[in-house]
Amino acid sequence: MTDRLTRNRSKYWPDKTLHEIKLEEPKMDSKLSEDEIVISKPKKLKTSSKLPVSTKAVKSIELPPNWKVIYDNIVQMRKETPAVVDTMGCSHWADKNIDPKVSRFQVLVSLMLSSQTRDEVTYATMVELKKNGLSVEYIDNISTSELEAMINKVGFYRRKAAFIKKTANTLKEVYDGDIPSTLEELIKLPGVGPKMANLTMQEAWNKVTGIAVDTHVHRITNRLKWVKTKTPEQTQAELEAKVPREHWRDFNHLLVGFGQSICRPVKPKCSECLNCTICPSSTNKYLF
Numbered sequence: 132m133t134d135r136l137t138r139n140r141s142k143y144w145p146d147k148t149l150h151e152i153k154l155e156e157p158k159m160d161s162k163l164s165e166d167e168i169v170i171s172k173p174k175k176l177k178t179s180s181k182l183p184v185s186t187k188a189v190k191s192i193e194l195p196p197n198w199k200v201i202y203d204n205i206v207q208m209r210k211e212t213p214a215v216v217d218t219m220g221c222s223h224w225a226d227k228n229i230d231p232k233v234s235r236f237q238v239l240v241s242l243m244l245s246s247q248t249r250d251e252v253t254y255a256t257m258v259e260l261k262k263n264g265l266s267v268e269y270i271d272n273i274s275t276s277e278l279e280a281m282i283n284k285v286g287f288y289r290r291k292a293a294f295i296k297k298t299a300n301t302l303k304e305v306y307d308g309d310i311p312s313t314l315e316e317l318i319k320l321p322g323v324g325p326k327m328a329n330l331t332m333q334e335a336w337n338k339v340t341g342i343a344v345d346t347h348v349h350r351i352t353n354r355l356k357w358v359k360t361k362t363p364e365q366t367q368a369e370l371e372a373k374v375p376r377e378h379w380r381d382f383n384h385l386l387v388g389f390g391q392s393i394c395r396p397v398k399p400k401c402s403e404c405l406n407c408t409i410c411p412s413s414t415n416k417y418l419f
């Protein structure tokens with residue numbers, strides 16, 4: 132095990148000695164004993180609220196002084212370790228070289244399909260939908276049952292089909308066939324929550340309006356003790372109050388890929404993680 136850690140260290144920190152790396156280790160949370168530092172089983176998330184949570188609603192904690200070291204380590208690991216999100220994530224779901232209105236609608240639909248669904252399944256479903264010319268008009272003209280049949284591999288497909296149908300009709304009647312260009316209006320659409328709305332603003336309108344927090348971002352930032360929260364909405368409010376804005380655009384993509392490849396929900400690969408000696412939830416920090 133130690134040999135593997137040494138190999139990983141050499142791979143990612145070629146210019147640092149083991150001694151230098153250990154110097155970056157922060158103080159431990161004094162309330163935790165060695166035995167208490169375990170990776171807990173992932174808990175079922177509470178149902179998302181559509182309203183952003185005020186930072187006053189959660190107990191705020193500061194980012195640890197070495198948060199940027201940890202962040203840069205994650206950037207480095209993401210360069211070295213491919214993740215599903217890199218080839219089948221939301222930036223690959225919509226067609227780019229088509230009518231911008233249609234492209235933006237495809238972004239919104241793909242994100243509506245993606246909740247509680249693996250990226251591979253969303254990607255495959257979008258490929259099938261786009262074969263039929265996925266547009267506001269197309270969705271408005273087909274029946275809900277026809278749409279259900281096309282998206283039945285994604286989670287909660289019946290509810291999503293109803294939301295997508297209703298959304299297409301609203302876009303046709305109210306927004307001239309386009310999607311809304313503000314976060315506030317997007318969140319009012321059926322089935323669109325804060326994470327989806329922020330990602331839609333970024334992918335469809337190229338505007339960064341917040342940090343999109345899904346289960347990966349929520350889990351990892353709690354493991355790192357950058358936040359101490361119970362819901363993704365609380366995590367979003369906490370992170371937006373603390374993480375410099377320049378990192379907001381990449382934050383979701385970075386941590387989703389890290390969560391898919393290394394900091395997995397169950398059995399995270401702490402022995403392969405560059406943060407294994409400095410992460411408060413590492414299962415391997417005492418091996419050095």
Ligand code: SF4
Nearest residue numbers: 394399401404410413
């Ligand atoms: S050490 Fe383990 S729990 Fe901590 S960030 Fe790395 S993989 Fe996740």
